[in-house]
């Protein structure tokens with residue numbers, strides 16, 4: 001099988017896995033990919049550039065963590081919160097995880113059948129005084145094709161901002177947010 005057909009087969013199985021009942025747990029919802037048909041490209045439309053106010057934003061990332069891979073899957077989710085410690089506004093454009101094939105910004109939305117589904121979302125703005133939250137049940141980084149990580153590992157990656165550029169982040173691999181873990 002070519003690499004492309006392997007990927008397509010993987011995506012097809014993910015789509016099947018996502019066709020669960022509405023009573024799916026939040027965990028399995030987070031892992032489902034029923035939205036892999038990219039039907040909402042309007043969300044991805046080019047945004048006008050942010051105004052340059054002369055102050056380079058400084059991104060303060062906290063609570064960066066990643067779920068251990070569920071058994072047999074090469075897809076997992078990563079989360080963080082961030083705020084600006086300088087500057088007025090910036091825009092998260094994309095993310096990378098070292099060793100992963102691909103990372104997508106994901107959100108949840110109601111589909112035509114009234115079920116919550118994940119889908120890729122476009123760039124996300126953050127203004128001074130706000131907190132950008134990527135957390136279970138909400139926005140998250142969907143991490144594809146990363147070698148299996150387990151609790152206690154650290155995954156390094158990069159958040160890419162329109163103005164601040166590349167921000168390196170260490171994601172603590174844990175089934176719970178770091179602030180809820182016993183050793184914190």
Ligand SMILES: [Cu+2]
Pocket residue numbers: 030077106107118119140141142
């Ligand atoms: Cu997702």
